[in-house]
Amino acid sequence: MNVPLLEARGLAKRFGGVAALRDGSFRLMPGTVHALCGGNGAGKSTFLSLVMGIRRRDAGTLLRRGAPVDFAGPLDALRAGISIIEQELSPVPAMSVAENIFLGREPVGRFGRVDFRAMNARAQELLDSLHFAIPARRLMMDLTVAELQLVEIAKALSYEAEVIIMDEPTSALGEAEADQLFAAIARLKEQGKGIVYVSHRLSEIFRIADHWTVFRDGAFVGTGEMRDINREALIRMIVGRPLAEEFVKENTPTSEIALELRGVSSGARVRDISFAARRGEILAIYGLMGSGRTEIFERLFGLAPDEGGEIRLFGQPQALSSPQEAIAAGLAYVTEDRKQSGLVLSADVRANLCLARLGALSAGPVMLRRREASAAARMIETFGIRTASDRLDVSGLSGGNQQKVVLGKWFLTEPRILLLDEPTRGVDVGAKREIYRVMSDFARQGGTVVMISSEIDEVLGMADRTVVLRDGRISGELDRATLSAERLVHLAA
């Protein structure tokens, strides 16, 4: 009989009076990938922090190969052969890739001197073995986000751990990099290692996982083998109620063109881009990381330089050289990374909601508190933002609710064209559906949605038309009839 590499029984943790985790149970067998699923706030992150010893558990047992263990910290867990790839990256930017991988355990030569040659060689060997095309001597600050993520993965694997926890490892990766990761995971499986895989992307889970475990509201809900469950059943487990449909799409495109780009170039990555989006339409832009997709939005919002081409809104040429101009012209831009550029995390929900609309909520230079409060209340109601008060810090909200705050901020500006960059990243299945509902309603009422997405399912489910980008240029355009996952991947790579 196989002994589980890692088993947790009834782990529990309370913060203040609130139970973040009541019953975290989990069992990882050698040579398998085990998906840990659950919505935001289901207790996955708390569970992982208890397993790694980052936080002390209040109750429960943790078994490593059948023996009870109690880690005082991540270092302890690491020594016991458990490593983690965290969701939040923690690079030392001014150091090389190799230095980051071997941080704190640099190979040492004579007189305590760091043996850089050995370190670089070992790091390169590791990266090559994973088929990650990253030079070990490159500085971290010169890497893209996707490459940083790959380095983080390489680092976690370099500990030769037997149990590897991956918390949303593909959230910053494009399709091609994700494939490299999955290939690496397959090799780890062959070596008999166990992988705990946390991801909101169900298609990934169905692709690579052998087992699943679902947490909901801080408790274990169920576990089983992937081959015995289908997508709908898993979603039902995660959400706790049947979802009628994963996607909501009730809009019909009109023939009136709202946004038109003609030969637009900007920065290093946007070359001669032409496409049009109509009123009532949801247009998807699909492309790998680095294909220039975000840069198109940055150009439209005046955040990237105008280097040729013409942009028309409702037939009128527009310069769009600053965010102020773009907002005035009826554009709204939900950025890719809500913590980086969407929210002011140090501020409360109300301040965040009102941020793009301060002019209309003030008389001259003076803010009108009552108008701010009622505007915020309206958006909280419209989007069903779950918060006890609009004066609470936005940082305390779940990912899905934070995303709804960003959407609320933009809807207050009464936009006509919505630019959404990865609108459902890091958002749980239930909140995803609500965001799809918002997009669909907006388009149905005559708005235009342009959505960047690297989730193929989302593109297939929501887009009326899809523009595919490769290396800053348009490599194809697909309408709903000709759209398929294979075509998307083919055109993008």
Add this chain to the structure above:
Amino acid sequence: MAGQQPTGTGTARNGRAMLAEFGQRYGILAALVLVCVGLALANEFFLTQRNMVNVLRQASINGILAIGMTFVILTRGIDLSVGSVVALAGVVSASFASTSATAAVSGAPHPTLLAIAVGLGTGILAGAVNGWLVARHKVPAFVVTLGMLSAARGLTLIYSGGRPVPGLSDGYRALGTADLFGIPMPVVLFAGVFLGAWFVLEATRFGRHVYAAGGNPHAARVSGIRVERVRMAVYVISGALAGLAGMILAARTGSALPQAGIAYELDAIAAVVIGGTSLAGGVGRVTGTLIGALLIAVVNNGLDLMGVESYYQQVIKGGLIVAAVMLDQARHRAA
């Protein structure tokens, strides 16, 4: 996080939660009250009206500088140049109000209002240079204002020839010595600056811009806020207030000294930090800064009254700054 109320059940928990929230909101105020009560018990002279007025007067120059500093720090910046700008604005504006044959500009003494405008203008100019370099050219604020600390001091010495500017007109001296209903003019100006800053930060659109630009400049920019202009503006505000402080100081002492204001930036930063404003930007209140400035003044005054040597006072003040911030952090962790 700040402002977030712990949820709890039962009266004991509620009591503790309320205490925690009180501490979170009024921690520094409680410290100020505590120190005042202690000093009042230790020294009968402390609570006298004369001493209280004295404390306020001592707090006012640092308080005015600290309020300007609050704007800057809220946007993730720092202004190390305020001490030097105090001296520069002091000697330049004094030279317009001086009756001295050697130190004054021609035609002086000019009307007090002109001298004041020149002083404010000098501060604004220095602040604008800081702001322009920080906002437009993305030079780190620490470096820019460190440069201005040196340059403004040098300009002060060049302008004044290294000598004080004496013989200030009565009208000008009123800035530092006059009374309004028994309240010294510096205190009146400090109160006015505080109320103005409080209104701007709490109630105006610009105030919202300052918090947003400091809390997350990217998000502010995408939301249509002109972050560069906000950055520019806060250094101008800090410069203008340093100019005002410089004139009050010159008026109080009767002559503008080129070596005035040395190390004033440190006390100003201390007041802001003690007042709970985060050096990471986006979080803080000008009421905190007010209390921070008062706390520094009370502690200085108390140590004076108790006859503690000034050398020791500096050590104690240093400890106070660090302790206040540690306390603040502990409170945030507990919340």
